[in-house]
Structures are given as structure tokens and as C-alpha cells.
Amino acid sequence: MADLDRKDSHLALCLAERVEFTSAGASGFRELRFEHDALPEIDKDAVSTEVRLLGKRLAAPLVVGAMTGGTPRAGELNRRLALAAEACGVAFALGSQRKMIGDPSTRGTYAVREAAPRLPLLFGNVGAVQLNYGVGVPELRRLIEAVGCDAFFFHLNPLQEAIQPEGDTRFSGLVSKLRAVVPELGVPVLLKEVGAGISRATALKIRELPVAGVEVSGTGGTSWSKIESLRTTDPVQRSTGELFARWGIPTPESIAICRSVLPDRVVIASGGIRNGIEVAKALALGADAAALALPFLRAADESVEAAVLAIRRVVEELRTTMFVTGCRTIPELAQRTLLRAPDPTADE
Numbered sequence: 001m002a003d004l005d006r007k008d009s010h011l012a013l014c015l016a017e018r019v020e021f022t023s024a025g026a027s028g029f030r031e032l033r034f035e036h037d038a039l040p041e042i043d044k045d046a047v048s049t050e051v052r053l054l055g056k057r058l059a060a061p062l063v064v065g066a067m068t069g070g071t072p073r074a075g076e077l078n079r080r081l082a083l084a085a086e087a088c089g090v091a092f093a094l095g096s097q098r099k100m101i102g103d104p105s106t107r108g109t110y111a112v113r114e115a116a117p118r119l120p121l122l123f124g125n126v127g128a129v130q131l132n133y134g135v136g137v138p139e140l141r142r143l144i145e146a147v148g149c150d151a152f153f154f155h156l157n158p159l160q161e162a163i164q165p166e167g168d169t170r171f172s173g174l175v176s177k178l179r180a181v182v183p184e185l186g187v188p189v190l191l192k193e194v195g196a197g198i199s200r201a202t203a204l205k206i207r208e209l210p211v212a213g214v215e216v217s218g219t220g221g222t223s224w225s226k227i228e229s230l231r232t233t234d235p236v237q238r239s240t241g242e243l244f245a246r247w248g249i250p251t252p253e254s255i256a257i258c259r260s261v262l263p264d265r266v267v268i269a270s271g272g273i274r275n276g277i278e279v280a281k282a283l284a285l286g287a288d289a290a291a292l293a294l295p296f297l298r299a300a301d302e303s304v305e306a307a308v309l310a311i312r313r314v315v316e317e318l319r320t321t322m323f324v325t326g327c328r329t330i331p332e333l334a335q336r337t338l339l340r341a342p343d344p345t346a347d348e
């Protein structure tokens with residue numbers, strides 16, 4: 001996900017086209033509801049959204065999801081997103097740094113620590129499949145050092161690569177390569193999907209790896225199959241991409257699977273999470289934090305201020321959910337059970 005033209009065309013499509021699942025509630029959160037508590041027995045001011053994630057203190061369990069880097073436009077979006085994440089005290093994830101491997105002059109487009117030195121938690125990123133295309137420990141260490149990230153994501157995107165005209169589809173042998181490479185990188189490593197979710201079968205393979213955690217990136221939000229189908233001119237690939245636009249594991253299901261298979265690892269929820277009530281549901285299902293990508297990109301395309309407001313809105317919605325369910329802290333929220341019932345707050 002990192003060529004110059006490709007990255008900018010991804011950004012243009014994500015900002016202008018319908019690249020999300022079209023039906024509201026497609027992520028599955030609509031079928032889950034909190035029990036309202038009219039006697040919560042707490043003061044709203046006492047509600048704290050603070051958490052520790054990977055040893056870092058965050059003002060809320062939120063990550064600005066992995067998206068971009070590598071071109072001047074991407075660099076400006078990274079700068080705005082990182083400033084907003086820093087202002088709100090939440091984590092920030094860089095998009096694929098693959099471009100940096102072949103072209104170190106693009107480093108500045110990922111160097112967000114220079115603009116936002118107090119960012120509490122910064123993730124680096126590259127596709128795991130690159131381990132089959134000549135990327136090894138020295139290149140990965142250089143990527144990590146060049147941006148000073150605290151943790152590193154390998155993204156797993158077989159569906160996207162399959163639909164992408166120029167896709168890297170040699171996915172064999174990655175488990176053993178990850179097992180060898182991960183302990184050599186000097187920072188915690190997590191694996192993430194990009195919108196098709198982590199299934200039980202995948203989580204069981206991940207359990208055998210020395211990784212700190214996963215980001216589920218389930219179905220319901222941005223669809224890379226859809227985006228790649230919009231980019232391709234080949235009619236067969238286009239219709240295949242459209243068919244697979246809804247392929248994968250719904251986000252709530254993927255969170256529950258990952259929590260049960262990986263009880264001691266970090267689980268970050270993502271994929272179609274669009275407000276603070278859904279963040280709260282993700283935490284009640286077992287996630288340690290939630291990432292939103294596309295909504296924050298659209299806000300950052302406007303301005304840093306718009307991105308700050310977008311993050312603040314989600315945090316306030318989370319805080320309000322905690323107040324009306326009687327939860328003073330995030331660990332208390334994590335203990336709440338959700339009813340299997342339609343939630344009228346979800347968009348129709």
C-alpha cells in the first residue's frame with residue numbers, strides 16, 4: 001500500500017468515493033446494546049477514560065488508525081493527524097512505510113515525532129508480505145529507528161493484494177518468517193488486518209507467534225476490496241473486488257474471537273467503528289483500545305482543528321456511555337455485558 005501514485009490514488013478515492021460498507025450497522029455493533037442505568041451512582045466528572053496501552057498512558061483508549069505516508073500530500077495528512085492525536089493524548093499509527101525502504105527521501109512524510117514530540121504512542125507499519133519480497137531485519141530496524149516508533153504493525157492484507165492490479169500475493173511461509181523476525185525488532189510488534197478481520201483460524205496461528213497483540217480491522221468500515229475494484233480497469237478484477245467488498249469477519253465477532261484466543265495479548269478493535277458508543281461496545285467485548293481510520297482522515301483533510309474535534313467527539317461519546325452505564329473507569333466498562341438487542345442509536 002505504498003507506491004507514490006498508488007498511495008495518492010488511495011487517498012483520493014477514500015476522500016471522494018463511497019469506500020465503506022453501504023448499509024448502516026454493517027459492522028454488527030447495531031445488534032448490541034448497553035443497559036441504560038438511570039441511577040448510575042457516579043458523578044460524570046469522576047468518569048476517567050484513561051488507560052495504559054503497551055506501557056504508555058493515553059487519555060482515552062483510542063488510536064488514530066494506520067493510513068498514510070510516502071507522498072507530500074500523505075505527509076501533510078500525517079502531520080495534521082499526529083498533531084490532533086497529540087493534542088488529545090491518544091495513539092497514532094503511521095501508514096505503510098514500504099515507500100521508505102526504496103526511497104529514504106520520503107522519511108519526512110512519516111517523521112511525525114518532529115511535529116508532535118509529545119505523541120504518547122506511535123506505531124510504525126509495513127505489510128507482512130514484504131518479508132517475501134526482500135524485506136528483512138535490517139530494513140525493518142531502519143524503518144523503526146527512522147521514525148522513532150514505540151511499537152510496530154505488520155499488516156495482513158491478502159484480500160487487498162489479490163484484488164490490486166499490481167498486488168504482492170506471495171503469502172506462503174509468512175508465519176515462520178514472522179516468528180524469526182519479530183523478536184529482532186526491539187519494539188513490541190502487532191499484527192493487523194486492513195478491513196477483513198481476524199478469524200479464529202488466524203488468531204490460533206497468531207497465538208504461536210511472539211507478538212504483543214493484534215488489531216482486528218473487521219468488516220463494516222473501509223473496504224479495500226472495494227477501493228481496489230474502483231482503481232482497476234480490468235473488468236474481471238473489478239467485479240471480483242465488488243463481490244468481495246463484504247468478505248470477512250464482522251468487527252464485534254473478531255474482537256470476541258481475538259480476546260478468547262489471545263487472552264494475554266493486546267487486542268485493538270477496528271473496522272467500521274464510527275462513534276464513542278461503538279468504542280465502548282468494543283471495550284465491553286474485550287478490546288483494550290479502538291482504532292478509527294477513515295473518519296479521522298476525512299476530518300484531517302479539512303484541518304488539524306477538525307481532526308481534534310473528531311477525536312474529542314468520540315471521547316465525549318465514550319465518556320457519556322460510561323456515565324449512563326455507571327462505569328467510572330475503563331476496567332469497569334470492560335466488565336459490562338451487552339444485550340443482544342437492536343441499538344436505536346445506530347444509524348438507519
Ligand SMILES: Cc1cc2nc3c(=O)[nH]c(=O)nc-3n(C[C@H](O)[C@H](O)[C@H](O)COP(=O)(O)O)c2cc1C
Nearest residue numbers: 066067095096155194217221222271272292293294
Ligand atoms: C486511506 C487509508 C489508508 C490505509 N492504509 C493502511 C496502511 O498503509 N497500512 C495498514 O495497516 N492499514 C491501512 N489502512 C487500514 C486502516 O488502518 C483500518 O484497518 C481500516 O481502514 C478499517 O478502519 P476504518 O473502517 O475505521 O477505516 C488504511 C485505511 C485508510 C482509510
